[in-house]
Amino acid sequence: MTSTIDAYLPVLIFGVLAVVIAGAMLGASLVCGQQKPYAEKLTAYECGFEAFDDARRRFDVRFYLVSILFIIFDLEVAFLFPWAISLSRIGLLGFLSMMGFLGVLGIGFLYEWRKGALDWD
């Protein structure tokens, strides 16, 4: 247990330093730069026109579809990591079990493909 903490302590310290450096750079620019805001300068940049409406509105459902697919396939990759490391010990049975899992997932993938979920026209 202690060894795990020992191994991750450098990551923590490194993280703190990285955050401090990024914060210091951002802070320095806020201090050094002259701040002279006025209403015209603070409008959203939409190529010279006034913004017609709020930008945070409906968007294409395909972005949603891609993120769902990503969640599924990322889970698959998460299952593959322990399998890849221990394949020498689980042998042929372990290999075939994973092929069964990938087969089920492959059918799902083919279904998405044929349904056109991967198409952007």
Added chain:
Amino acid sequence: MIGQIILIALEALAVLVPLLIAVAYLTLMERKVMAAMQLRRGPNVNGIFGLLQAFADAIKMITKETIIPAGANRFLFLFAPFLTFSLAMLAWAVIPTGSGLAVANINVGILYLLAISSLGVYGTLIAGWASNSKYAFLGSLRAAAQMVSYEVSIGLVIVSVLLAVGSLNLNDIVLAQQHIWFCVPMFPMFIVFFISALAETGRAPFDLPEGESELVAGFFVEYSSLSFGLFFLGEYANMILMSGMVSILFLGGWLPPLGIAPFTWVPGPLWFIAKILFCLFVFIWTRATFPRFRYDQLMRLGWKIFLPMSLLWMIATAGFLLATGMLPQGAS
């Protein structure tokens, strides 16, 4: 305990400070190399050969006004570049520059890298949403979908490599390549990984999230001063990180090309830096050579070509290693 912490902090600074300088000079290198490819000279006025250009840019950027648009969410607007940049640096905690020469030699290093690079999506998404500008919003949606799509094939390629290594530790991954670098037996996966790395970092020819001709600059249209600079530096830090990952996974990390006399005289970290520089040169070379992809082509390449290809390659690798009994006997 305190002494140990100070020692680790010094080690971390010994990685972070050169990294920051490398990021600054990578911007100069890109301009110089691209200029040479277009038969002209890059920046050559500030300092000899323009070597001070990187610092001139930094000083200029830091003294500019930070404009936060009226409709933006102030906290998230400043948080997004901060997050992007600190994540790009955070990943370097586990990268081994020589045998055992990493700040943190954790036993699930490659998972850590995958996790940190996944978090990078948040920076762009938050930036696009917080700006409250249509260009920024569209750019961030594109960027998120693109990064997420190519992460799947990156994950599968990494699994192929892990099959041949039998460990998640980055040190072990490099040492497994003592006999042959993985870019030789897994050449197609090396190419897939490299192209996915281009897409993951939003580099040309996959720089659709920026798309300056249609989205003006994508998710960071509204940014100015160093909040813009942090995105810019974050992108270049990610490039260096991805080059480091390519070197570790496929080009034998700090190992010399041949284990014989003249090559072994050069210290390991120098080999590692040379490989990273080579990858960065190819990154820049690609940018100067290819036109930008269309978005449907990008998605087709990611989901219909790279994903099936890397999946089939992974199955073939596993089957081959199992059939020939060449699987590495995993650690305890």
